[in-house]
Amino acid sequence: MAPSQVIVTNGGKQSVYQAFQTVVNPGDEVLLPAPYWTTYPEAIALADGTPVEVFAGADQDYKVTVAQLEAARTDKTTVLVFVSPSNPTGSVYTPEETAEIGRWALEHGIWVITDEIYQNLTYEGTRAVSIVEAVPELAEQTILVNGVAKTYAMTGWRVGWMVGPADAMKLAGNLQSHLTSNVNNVAQIAAAAALNGPQDEAEQFRLAFDRRRQLIVSELAKIDGVEVPNPLGAFYVYPDVQGLLNRSWDGVTPTTSLELADLILEKAEVAVVPGEAFGPSGYLRLSYALGDEQLLEGVQRLQRLFS
Ligand SMILES: Cc1ncc(COP(=O)(O)O)c(C=O)c1O
Structure with missing residues (x-):
C-alpha cells in the first residue's frame, strides 16, 4: 500500500x-x-x-x-x-x-x-x-x-x-x-x-473483555423479558427489552426503551443507553468495558429490579 x-x-x-x-x-x-x-x-x-x-x-x-x-x-x-x-x-x-x-x-x-x-x-x-x-x-x-x-x-x-x-x-x-x-x-x-510493539497487553485486555462479555450475557439472560443475542465482538451487549415494556416495575410502567433506561437509572442507579440513540426503540446498549465486580453488581441490580 x-x-x-x-x-x-x-x-x-x-x-x-x-x-x-x-x-x-x-x-x-x-x-x-x-x-x-x-x-x-x-x-x-x-x-x-x-x-x-x-x-x-x-x-x-x-x-x-x-x-x-x-x-x-x-x-x-x-x-x-x-x-x-x-x-x-x-x-x-x-x-x-x-x-x-x-x-x-x-x-x-x-x-x-x-x-x-x-x-x-x-x-x-x-x-x-x-x-x-x-x-x-x-x-x-x-x-x-x-x-x-x-x-x-x-x-x-x-x-x-x-x-x-x-x-x-x-x-x-x-x-x-x-x-x-x-x-x-x-x-x-x-x-x-x-x-x-508487543501485543500481549492488548491480548490481556481482549481476554478480560471476553470474560466480562460471558458474564454479562449469562446474567442478563436470567431476566425474564430480555432477549440477548451473543455478541462476538466489540465491548457491548445489545439486548432486546421489548418484553419489559408496558409492565409495571416498582410502580413505573415504561412504554419505550428510553423510559426504561430512565427507570433503571432512577431505581437501580445503573447507566444504560436506550435503543433510541441508535435507531428504533426496544433495545438497550450496555458496555462491559468496566471492572468485573462493578459489572456483576450492575447486572444484579437489574435482576433485582426486574424480578
Ligand atoms: C464504531 C466507532 N467508530 C469510531 C469511533 C471513534 O473513535 P475515536 O475517534 O476515539 O478514535 C468510535 C468510538 O466510540 C466507534 O465506536
Whole structure:
C-alpha cells in the first residue's frame, strides 16, 4: 500500500467525518444499517447526504442482508456504511456475509465506508474479515476507518487513520489540511509504538473483555423479558427489552426503551443507553468495558429490579 492511500487523523472520528465529506455529494442516499453508531447519521448530514436506515433486529443478530440492502437501494444510493464488529450491537458479520455484501456493493458501484475500529476485539475464535479482504476488487471504492482507541484503550491520544484509493485520499487530505493539519507527533509516535510493539497487553485486555462479555450475557439472560443475542465482538451487549415494556416495575410502567433506561437509572442507579440513540426503540446498549465486580453488581441490580 502506498503512503498516498493513508491519512492519519485525530481519532477514528475525524476519518468518519472526512470519509463522508469525500464521497457523499448533496442529495446522495447513504445506506446505514441500524442499529448504528450515533455519529454516522450526523456525519452523513454534515456532508448533505441522506441517511437511509436499514434495520436488522435481534432475530437476525442485528446484521442486514443483501436482500434488505437491495430493497433500500435507489438510483440516488451511492454509499454503504459497513461496521463489523458493530457499535452498538457487538455483532460480527461472517466472512461469507461480508463477501456477499461486498460483491453486491461492487456490482452496483456503491462506495463502502467500513469502520474497522473494533477489528481486534472478537471472541470465540471469530475473525472480523475486512470487506476488502473478502472482495479485493472493492478496494477502489472503499474507505477503511480505524484507530488505536479500542484495541489499545488509547481513546485520549486521538489517533486514527483512513485508507482508500489515492484520489479519494487526496481529497480527504486537502480537507484535513484546512481543518486540523496533522495529528500531533507525540501521539503519532505513541500510536506507532502500540501498533508495532508487543501485543500481549492488548491480548490481556481482549481476554478480560471476553470474560466480562460471558458474564454479562449469562446474567442478563436470567431476566425474564430480555432477549440477548451473543455478541462476538466489540465491548457491548445489545439486548432486546421489548418484553419489559408496558409492565409495571416498582410502580413505573415504561412504554419505550428510553423510559426504561430512565427507570433503571432512577431505581437501580445503573447507566444504560436506550435503543433510541441508535435507531428504533426496544433495545438497550450496555458496555462491559468496566471492572468485573462493578459489572456483576450492575447486572444484579437489574435482576433485582426486574424480578
Ligand atoms: C464504531 C466507532 N467508530 C469510531 C469511533 C471513534 O473513535 P475515536 O475517534 O476515539 O478514535 C468510535 C468510538 O466510540 C466507534 O465506536
